[in-house]
Amino acid sequence: MTKEDFTNCYERIRPYIHKTPILTSSLLNKLVGTELYFKCENFQRAGAYKIRGATNAIMQLSKAEQQNGVVTHSSGNFAQALSLAAKNLNIKAYIVMPSNSPQVKKNAVLEYGGKIIECEPNIKARQDQADQIANDTGATFIHPSNNLDVIIGQSTAGLELLVEHSNLDFIMCPIGGGGLISGTALAATYFSDHCKVFGGEPIEADDAYRSLISGKIETNITTNTIADGLRTQLGSHNFPIIKEHVKQIIRVTETEIIEAMQLIWERMKIIIEPSSAVAFAAVLKEKETFKNKKIGIIISGGNVDVNNLPF
Amino acid sequence: MTKEDFTNCYERIRPYIHKTPILTSSLLNKLVGTELYFKCENFQRAGAYKIRGATNAIMQLSKAEQQNGVVTHSSGNFAQALSLAAKNLNIKAYIVMPSNSPQVKKNAVLEYGGKIIECEPNIKARQDQADQIANDTGATFIHPSNNLDVIIGQSTAGLELLVEHSNLDFIMCPIGGGGLISGTALAATYFSDHCKVFGGEPIEADDAYRSLISGKIETNITTNTIADGLRTQLGSHNFPIIKEHVKQIIRVTETEIIEAMQLIWERMKIIIEPSSAVAFAAVLKEKETFKNKKIGIIISGGNVDVNNLPF
Structure with missing residues (x-):
């Protein structure tokens, strides 16, 4: 770098x-x-x-990648950030959230235009679900921090x-x-x-x-x-x-x-x-x-x- | 004006x-x-x-008046404001507060250097107490708004x-x-x-x-x-x-x-x-x-x- x-x-x-x-x-x-x-x-x-990293990660994708959207798993601030960053850049965001996430957090994601996919509330289920979506839609997985x-x-x-x-x-x-x-x-x-x-x-x-x-x-x-x-x-x-x-x-x-x-x-x-x-x-x-x-x-x-x- | x-x-x-x-x-x-x-x-x-009005009111007093300090009755924001304004201008502030004021409000006044005088919790007692202090100390009464x-x-x-x-x-x-x-x-x-x-x-x-x-x-x-x-x-x-x-x-x-x-x-x-x-x-x-x-x-x-x- x-x-x-x-x-x-x-x-x-x-x-x-x-x-x-x-x-x-x-x-x-x-x-x-x-x-x-x-x-x-x-x-x-x-x-x-979180919007800073989410925006940069999306903008570093190729146009072709961007067309298929992005996917992440998060019940927190990155879920909202990726939803908003994707909306700002006119692409789709799939957000995998544990089924027991508070409604207030789901509402925030929906407000920013993210598409919520629920999963069992454990780490393996989150990653599996995100992988599945990436597979099905061609969306690029963006990890919230790593x-x-x-x-x-x-x-x-x-x-x-x-x-x-x-x-x-x-x-x-x-x-x-x-x-x-x-x-x-x-x-x-x-x-x-x-x-x-x-x-x-x-x-x-x-x-x-x-x-x-x-x-x-x-x-x-x-x-x-x-x-x-x-x-x-x-x-x-x-x-x-x-x-x-x-x-x-x-x-x-x-x-x-x-x-x-x-x-x-x-x-x-x-x-x-x-x-x-x-x-x-x-x-x-x-x-x-x-x-x-x-x-x-x-x-x-x-x-x-x-x-x-x-x- | x-x-x-x-x-x-x-x-x-x-x-x-x-x-x-x-x-x-x-x-x-x-x-x-x-x-x-x-x-x-x-x-x-x-x-x-409130600090805006409190500061202006003190600064419009004569030097002689300022030396005797100011007095008000308030259990709210003006009590803190007058205390701080007086401290900033190096004069004394007497604050008449109802005896049932929350401790957190009294602490805020004390923190800004105001001297608290408690009174019965009614409007007449507040004004009487403030008048008494003005009489005893020569402090000028400053009403919080009027x-x-x-x-x-x-x-x-x-x-x-x-x-x-x-x-x-x-x-x-x-x-x-x-x-x-x-x-x-x-x-x-x-x-x-x-x-x-x-x-x-x-x-x-x-x-x-x-x-x-x-x-x-x-x-x-x-x-x-x-x-x-x-x-x-x-x-x-x-x-x-x-x-x-x-x-x-x-x-x-x-x-x-x-x-x-x-x-x-x-x-x-x-x-x-x-x-x-x-x-x-x-x-x-x-x-x-x-x-x-x-x-x-x-x-x-x-x-x-x-x-x-x-x-």
Whole structure:
């Protein structure tokens, strides 16, 4: 990869994404003893950074491939993102969702024009169903995180952050499948000479933390976390990038996630999802590490069921 | 008053307030069939537009008056705003609060350096206590809304909105004591040639609606509304301005307020308080009036107890 792969990607997807605002809070700066720059992907189209990778992955397909559409399996933000990205580019999106997905998530996919195919609620059934659709329709399978074009697309949030604030010492990302953090780590590698990328991960789904220690991909022992976007397994495309470019992963408890989420809601008056709070919770937990530094925090999304909050 | 009173006020208070962002949502535009411009005073210092009026009122006092401090009675956003404005200007603020005010509201006042004096929870006791303090300390009483310097201060939110979007057809404000809407109506009068200011008011606290009809100040029959900032009685300084410059008041039900609030939370990912939702609820209720128009909506504040939400 070269720097140009990233700037080309950015130019390519720019008409289809929002350049999201970067917010600051003097109150939170005081509380943490740092300068915090929140990159607000909760204000992104479809409510999360995922539209960046989804759009890039589709645009990198050939015209012939595009005509047959795309397929993914996701019950979360990538389902909505791929549906919207496909709609924007005038192609079909097949979304495999577990039959027990909440109706509110199905509605969001339908609203963006995705075609839902239900499957049994387990990982094997999801992949089998997606493979079947790819076979039947010729649609290209796009993994929500373990796909290099998706990763490069996700790098553009960090890229925007570094273009506006070139002197950041750290960027903190949440880690689920690893698409966001590996994209961000690549952005920091190519667009900063000293910015380090750190990850925040729930203790209850700490596959990336343990993988960095063991040097090989570990699987989640539990996924019993409120950060529903981070229950995903780390992927083979992401892990080598993370191993090379991510300096440290900080794990946080469920209580720390909820407290960090409430703090941002109450102080910044913005709605962020629990997965996004994980990155800020990690900064709060290791305040000393970050003292007097400039830290970018990627607020990954804002898709929350307000009828079912943890506080 | 002249146009200069408003631009002078703006220059005066500018170092102490945020110029808040104006947000748009293509989704909500589509839903309503208009162009909506949300002036986000929920991102204002102390979480509401009130700091504008509080700051201006203090700065218009003489040096001698300032030395004795200021006093108000409020259990809401003005209590925090006056405390912070006073702190910023290095003077004392005495805040009379009903003894049954929630601890979270008292804490916010204390955090901004206000000195709390508790009183019996009724209107007479509040005013008596405030008068007593003014007597004892020489502090100047500043009413949260029924004060011309406060009103001129509150006009600056509408002023900022009209400077950025000079072609607005309407601005919609919530109405409680009337400080915000009378300030906004004056801003529209001096800074636009055609922008009309409308008010949104809960049916459960519709004193302003009935006052406009009868031509004299009516009192609230109930204040049984979730929009806690709008339970206040319309004042003698506000009413003449409203009578002259506000074109219409639209009343909304409690259900309409809660639905409008949830819509903004879910779609715009910002936290607004119920009082702010009243203005958007009024636009939703009278969609036909606003079809294809450009409407500014003042999101008055974001101070909500997230542990106690209506949805």
